Amino acid sequence: MEDCLAKKVEITVSEAEKRTGRNAMNMQETYTAYLIETRAVESQSEGQCAPVDSLWRRYSEFELLRNYLSVTYPHIVVPPLPEKRADFVWHKLSADNMDPDFVERRRIGLENFLLRVASHPVLCQDKICYSFLTQEGGWKEMVNETGFQLKADSRLKALNATFRVKNPDKRFTELKHYSDELQSVISHLLRVRARVADRLYGVYKVHGNYGRVFSEWSAIEKEMGDGLQSAGHHMDVYAASIDDILEEEEHYADQLKEYLFYAEALRAVCRKHELMQYDLEMAAQDLTSKKQQCEELATGTVRTFSLKGMTSKLFGQETPEQREAKLKVLEEQIQEGEEQLKSKNLEGRDFVKSAWADIERFKEQKNHDLKEALISYAVMQISMCKKGIQVWTNAKECFSKM
Amino acid sequence: DTSLAEVNSFSSSVPISPSSMINQYKLEDEPELRDLFITVDDPESHITAIETFITYRVVTKTSRSEFDSSEYEVRRRYQDFLWLKSKLEEAHPTLIIPPLPEKFIMKGMVERFSEEFIETRRKALHKFLNRIADHPTLTFNEDFKIFLTAQAWELSSHKKQGPGLLSRMGQTVRAVASSVRGGGVKNRPEMFTEMNNYMEAFSQKINVLDKIAHRIYKEEREYFHEMKEYGPIHTLWSASEEDIAESLKGVASCIDKCCKATEKKMAGLSENLLPILHEYVLYSEILMGVLKRRDQIQGELDSKVDANKKADKDLFSEEIGKLEDKVECANNALKADWDRWKQNMQCDMRSTFTNVAENNLRYYEECLATWESFLASQTVELHMEEDSEDRP
Numbered sequence: 199m200e201d202c203l204a205k206k207v208e209i210t211v212s213e214a215e216k217r218t219g220r221n222a223m224n225m226q227e228t229y230t231a232y233l234i235e236t237r238a239v240e241s242q243s244e245g246q247c248a249p250v251d252s253l254w255r256r257y258s259e260f261e262l263l264r265n266y267l268s269v270t271y272p273h274i275v276v277p278p279l280p281e282k283r284a285d286f287v288w289h290k291l292s293a294d295n296m297d298p299d300f301v302e303r304r305r306i307g308l309e310n311f312l313l314r315v316a317s318h319p320v321l322c323q324d325k326i327c328y329s330f331l332t333q334e335g336g337w338k339e340m341v342n343e344t345g346f347q348l349k350a351d352s353r354l355k356a357l358n359a360t361f362r363v364k365n366p367d368k369r370f371t372e373l374k375h376y377s378d379e380l381q382s383v384i385s386h387l388l389r390v391r392a393r394v395a396d397r398l399y400g401v402y403k404v405h406g407n408y409g410r411v412f413s414e415w416s417a418i419e420k421e422m423g424d425g426l427q428s429a430g431h432h433m434d435v436y437a438a439s440i441d442d443i444l445e446e447e448e449h450y451a452d453q454l455k456e457y458l459f460y461a462e463a464l465r466a467v468c469r470k471h472e473l474m475q476y477d478l479e480m481a482a483q484d485l486t487s488k489k490q491q492c493e494e495l496a497t498g499t500v501r502t503f504s505l506k507g508m509t510s511k512l513f514g515q516e517t518p519e520q521r522e523a524k525l526k527v528l529e530e531q532i533q534e535g536e537e538q539l540k541s542k543n544l545e546g547r548d549f550v551k552s553a554w555a556d557i558e559r560f561k562e563q564k565n566h567d568l569k570e571a572l573i574s575y576a577v578m579q580i581s582m583c584k585k586g587i588q589v590w591t592n593a594k595e596c597f598s599k600m
Numbered sequence: 601d602t603s604l605a606e607v608n609s610f611s612s613s614v615p616i617s618p619s620s621m622i623n624q625y626k627l628e629d630e631p632e633l634r635d636l637f638i639t640v641d642d643p644e645s646h647i648t649a650i651e652t653f654i655t656y657r658v659v660t661k662t663s664r665s666e667f668d669s670s671e672y673e674v675r676r677r678y679q680d681f682l683w684l685k686s687k688l689e690e691a692h693p694t695l696i697i698p699p700l701p702e703k704f705i706m707k708g709m710v711e712r713f714s715e716e717f718i719e720t721r722r723k724a725l726h727k728f729l730n731r732i733a734d735h736p737t738l739t740f741n742e743d744f745k746i747f748l749t750a751q752a753w754e755l756s757s758h759k760k761q762g763p764g765l766l767s768r769m770g771q772t773v774r775a776v777a778s779s780v781r782g783g784g785v786k787n788r789p790e791m792f793t794e795m796n797n798y799m800e801a802f803s804q805k806i807n808v809l810d811k812i813a814h815r816i817y818k819e820e821r822e823y824f825h826e827m828k829e830y831g832p833i834h835t836l837w838s839a840s841e842e843d844i845a846e847s848l849k850g851v852a853s854c855i856d857k858c859c860k861a862t863e864k865k866m867a868g869l870s871e872n873l874l875p876i877l878h879e880y881v882l883y884s885e886i887l888m889g890v891l892k893r894r895d896q897i898q899g900e901l902d903s904k905v906d907a908n909k910k911a912d913k914d915l916f917s918e919e920i921g922k923l924e925d926k927v928e929c930a931n932n933a934l935k936a937d938w939d940r941w942k943q944n945m946q947c948d949m950r951s952t953f954t955n956v957a958e959n960n961l962r963y964y965e966e967c968l969a970t971w972e973s974f975l976a977s978q979t980v981e982l983h984m985e986e987d988s989e990d991r992p
Contacts, residue, residue, distance in 0.1 A: 376840055383837040390830045397823035404819055407812045415805040418798055422946055429953070565843040569978070572847045576854070576975045583968035587961060594957035600950040 203322035204313060208237045209331065211309035214301045215254070230301055231256050232308055236331050253334035257282070260308060263330050266341050267321060268463070269349045272470040273553035274321060275560040277314035278459030280307025286385075286451065288392040288399070299445075303452060310456070320556070353470075363475050367550060373557065374468035377461045384458040388451060395444050406437030425600035432593040439589070443582050450578065453571040457564060464560065467553055474549055478542045485535040492528045495521055636733045637661045638748065640726035643718045644675070653677050656722055658729065660748045666740075672749045678703075680747065681725060683759055687743040688732070693893045694934040695738065696941050698731035699882030700724070723875060736940075737933075785895055787902055789931065795938060796891055803884035810877045817869050824862045831855035850974045861966045868959035876952045880945065887941070890934060897923075897930045 203209075213233040221227045231254040238248045260279055268276045284300050294300065312331070315321045326344065329337055412430030416423040642657040655675040662670060681700055688697045701724035729748075732738045746758055834852035838845040901923040908916045 379840045383833065383840070387830075387833045387837065390826060390833060394823070394826045394830050397819065397826050400819040401816065401823055404812065404815050407808075407815075411805055411808050411812065415802075415809075418801045418805075422949065425950075568844050569847050572844070572851055573975065573978050575851065576971045576978070579854070579858075579971045580968060580975065583964045583971065586964035587968065590957045590960040590964065594954055594961065597950060597953040597957055600946065600953070 202317050202319055204317035206239055208239055209312050209316055210235045211305050211312065214305045229256050232305060234331060251332060262341055265350055266326055266346050269346045269353055271320060273467060273549050274556050275463045275467055277311055278456060278463055279311055280304050281455060286388040286392045288396040307452060361476050363472050364479055366472060366475055370468045370471045374465055377465040377468065380461040381458060384454055388454060391451060395447060399440055399444060402437050402440035405433050409434035422600045425596050429593050429596035432589050432596060436589045439585050446578055450571060450575050457568060471549060471553065474546050478546055481539050481542055485532065485539055488528055488532050488535060492525065492532060495525050635663045636739060638729045638733055640722055640729060643722055654718060656725060658748060674751065680755065684743060684747045688738060688741060691741060692737065694890055694930040696886060696890055696937045698728050699879055699886055700728055787898060788895060792891065792894060799884060799887050799891065803888065806877065806880045806884050810881050813873050813877050817866065817874065820862060820866050824859060824866065827855060827859040827862060831859060847978060850977060854970045854974050857970045858967045861963050865959055865963045872955050873952055876948055894930050894934050898927055901927050
């Protein structure tokens, strides 16, 4: 972590702005642009305020960056972006992407994404990453020039393909299983949390009706009037308090959502390993069968049934020259194959080593972050209870004076 | 406090909630003067060839000399309560007779003989009899005494006496006719117009409050159902974790405890606030009826006075004198009972809403303690971790 970008540069996504422009099909569109500000940390410690560099980026450019990083560093658990569309919405929240609350939460999520990338020992060193933060114009072209798109397509295919690996690394199999469980349990949790929030909202808001009726009722009462009126006021306060409470909880939900999406990134690394392992096994299998073919040709024995063998028996055998030529080709292929196998093996081992290092780093980060999130949830509940106690103590006093 | 001890000593198979006993106490400012204690409990279902019905046990304990015994136990069905109420209305047309629970409750789609329905009804019947017992006039009503003491066959033979159905119907027809003619409103004293206005406004408010209270109960119940699902997800999650398993289980346990506290809060609402608001919804109807009957009595006088004027001679002076007395009695009775009713209403509202506040306080305090102890356990862990990191 010594040389990571986050320690040298302060990064914020400070503003969000609505823009209109023309899209690829020359149709008018509205989108939100986010202001990224960077400021060198070192000069700050000298008591001077360093100049702020800033540029505007939209969500699709963040997506491009992330895709590039996922493809270029398949062994890294790449930090996820905040959700593209509002999901797990409860009735008060808007599912509209242009809704100011959604935009605000997205701004925070994008800042979090940049901070995660900047504090990652490997990712922060990437040049494309650096120029995302510093070079407004021409960045897209720079990314496309890396040619990562080709790898991106095959990667997408691989992530979704089904194939069977004979000897996977057990740790990755377990990890993939874990990432599936994590995804499933967090989405279930978020769904129910949204429903709980909805219901809690209902309970609080209906109490607001007390306020109105008490106030009207107090008008026809003499002795009870004051008590009713002031109690009604406290009921209004109670009803209004739920808005802030649930807004805060939304941040907690966002923290969980980050790890929901992280689970996908984790799964991608496991799949990459599977793919490499499968590739390796196929290459080894191919090599073995070529060696066998070689042996058969050389000794003239047919150990395995092959259509070619049958046809040659039926229609006559090849000439010695033909056999020589075939043997030569095979021997070349075998040599190539052996070299490829060696390098694939090396690649595989390197991948496992570096992936596992990042996975360990990720595990520690996840445990720390989730524990803190749970603690912050408890703090929120405590604050909500204290507010409730305050309001109902006041209300009780008013009622007792009725 | 011997009177309280007396009541407690016979609390039998069906315990009466202490809060309802306290409510009874608050009805009168001089509880030591109470000499009539009534409980309604032990619903029993009876199946005959024609019908199925429920009877309730009514136990009376008294030190009054008018009663032959100091303790009575009888069984009564809803019909008997209806009979008592109509007798009281007949005898005291301008007194505020306490409300009876309704015949059916359609809105909750509660089955006629479901446990919930029977219990709600039993509590309301208990309230009804005790309100009568606490009323300075009604408590000495003869039919009331018979209701409390007569055996089943005695009661049915007594019921058959008294003005027949036809004469009662005639009374109702005349009353309705008089009210249609706007009888009694012209010369209505200012005080009763104020009462009318108040009751119209009160009736509207109490109905809205009743709806709000039911809505709150419904929302709490929905919240409770979601919370029941919420906690266990954390436990499920903890099964795939190591480091954060304990924290997750802690959160699960906190949510479950808060869930149970919500259940308690709901019970408090249904035991206290909902029945009281409902009672006062019924009371507002009763009061409008009482005011109408007063107007009718006034109307009788007014129409006789008009008839007298038209006749030119003092034909009806004797009748008018009697009617004037009747009006004065009715007005005084109503005025006194109105004041008493208002005081009781204020008392009931104060204690009920205070109880609601206390319920909520208890809920929040319980939840607070739960989360605070979870937080403490987490920070202890954090400190332990920090300590172990510091060590070489």
